[in-house]
């Protein structure tokens with residue numbers, strides 16, 4: 001029977017089947033670390049024993065200290081990049097998330113929360129919109145009843161969205177505003193939150209929730225750092241206004257740092273490119289070149305199909 005992973009615990013997996021919640025039993029050689037919330041797997045309907053994981057169409061994977069990979073969400077269509085209209089807002093961090101989204105193959109949507117706490121949310125909106133051509137940006141108050149209407153076009157029937165962003169920006173509040181409480185209670189794990197060591201409520205396991213309107217949403221825990229690696233294509237598309245100038249440089253191997261006849265440097269001098277944006281792009285490209293090679297864990301990428309999907 002096909003089931004979808006809804007939460008990952010240290011030694012077990014929760015899943016949702018057509019009939020409701022399933023506590024998946026794992027064979028001894030299978031580690032929960034190999035799974036992501038949103039994974040589709042096959043299980044034995046009589047024993048709930050795990051059989052095999054189905055091929056992912058997309059996966060959000062984060063890399064720590066070089067090689068260690070953590071899977072945050074699988075089979076997603078939309079990546080909500082959540083940041084708030086305050087000190088958390090950082091164009092540099094948003095560019096990292098947008099690169100991640102492009103590499104994942106999911107459509108990014110920038111969600112600017114706590115719009116109710118600032119005089120001019122529009123200034124945040126404009127700064128975010130400038131980061132990627134045609135990227136949708138939404139400003140909202142996560143606690144408001146308008147949240148569903150603002151995000152429903154990305155949460156339709158059969159669609160899966162994942163939320164990424166720093167701790168405290170309002171991801172859980174957003175999920176609570178989006179979910180269908182009845183449906184979610186019926187299908188959910190009931191253990192989305194648990195107490196950490198300090199006795200504070202915190203989101204410990206990534207989880208899959210049923211959204212009113214037929215979609216699904218995956219919450220991920222706040223992340224402190226987001227390393228860019230194996231993301232040459234993502235950087236090339238995100239910084240299109242810069243990379244498109246490459247062919248116009250005098251030298252084919254131009255590093256766009258000092259060469260005569262460099263189209264990028266010329267555009268900066270003429271005020272057509274923001275020097276700060278170019279500096280951030282250089283930094284990410286350098287980081288990407290230093291990191292380990294392409295992430296073979298992304299199947300949509302390995303299959304060579306993912307570029308066509310956009």
Ligand SMILES: Nc1nc2c(ncn2[C@@H]2O[C@H](COP(=O)(O)OP(=O)(O)OP(=O)(O)O)[C@@H](O)[C@H]2O)c(=O)[nH]1
Pocket residue numbers: 113114115116117140141142143166167168169170171172173174202203220221222
């Ligand atoms: N004023 C205002 N407060 C908000 C908004 N969104 C969230 N908050 C508040 O900000 C605090 C943090 O919100 P959470 O939803 O727990 O943030 P989170 O991103 O889930 O944090 P983690 O679970 O640590 O990843 C809570 O006190 C919320 O009530 C918003 O749009 N406006």
Ligand SMILES: [Zn+2]
Pocket residue numbers: 246249250254255256257259261262263264265
């Ligand atoms: Zn150049």
